[in-house]
Amino acid sequence: MSDQQQAPVTDELPDSPFHTTGTDHITIWGSNEADTIEFYRDLLGMPLVLRQPNLDDPSQTHLFFDTGDGRILTFFVSDDRPSAQGVRGGVGAVHHLCFSVDPERYEAVMDALDEAGHHYNVFDRGIFHSIYTKDNNGLVIELSADKYDIPDDRRAEVLATTQRIREEDGAEYAKDEHMAAALEELGLDATPYDLPDASSGVGGVN
Structure with missing residues (x-):
């Protein structure tokens, strides 16, 4: 696609039949309840705010976690499904999930991952900092910290x-x-947070 054919990048609303008003929730096929709660509630600190049957398949449980700003991440889980450490890619698959963390708690996040035995990589992504790890199923989890306080x-x-x-x-x-x-x-504060030096990781994360 040539530069002339590329869609413009703009914060203006497109001329479409309707516009979404935000992200309500994302749902993932999970493994079992215990491992899912251990990672998302006990390590990442997301409150478990709702538990009920999967209304499309009551043999499964539907777990709802608050990611920190009222946006919800949910999982369909079943106790007969063990956690796995391999996630298949491909068109339509989820590449990774990204959650925001407090820039002033960035070092504490890395310490917690170390203590929990979760391997991770740290990259300076140009306009934000990212920690990459994996959940109990091998799904890539990105924990990003803004470099600046953006409203x-x-x-x-x-x-x-x-x-x-x-x-x-x-x-x-x-x-x-x-x-x-x-x-x-834009007349906004451009004072950066104090984040650690790291490589960009360009070309090195799949």
């Missing part, structure tokens, strides 16, 4: 402005300096 109601505007500045700079991907410039242009 939720202006996040799309900040990202679209960062994109424009990146393109003007001819850079391959959005970097720290592009977002800082976008924040300054």
Whole structure:
């Protein structure tokens, strides 16, 4: 697809029949209840807010976790399904799930993963920092920390402005300096959080 044919990147609402108002929940095929709760509640700190039968298949249990901002992650689980350490990819499959963590608790997150015996990698992704680990089923979990304090109601505007500045700079991907410039242009605080040095990981994560 040529540059002329590419869809524009903008925070403006598209001319579509309707617009979604947010993410309500995401549902994953899980293994069993105990392992799922151990990872998502006991390690990642997501409250288990609802448990009921899977209404499409009452032989399974439907677990609802609050990811921290009222958005919900749910799992269909069954006690006869062991956790697995291999997730198959392919078109339509989930590549990874990403959850936000407090930038000021970033080191504590890594310490907790170490203590729980979960291997992880840390990358500086240009406009945010990411810790990658895996859940009990081998699904890649990204824990991201913003480099800057971005108001939720202006996040799309900040990202679209960062994109424009990146393109003007001819850079391959959005970097720290592009977002800082976008924040300054929009009159927002561009003071970065103190996050550890890390490689970009470009080309190294599948």
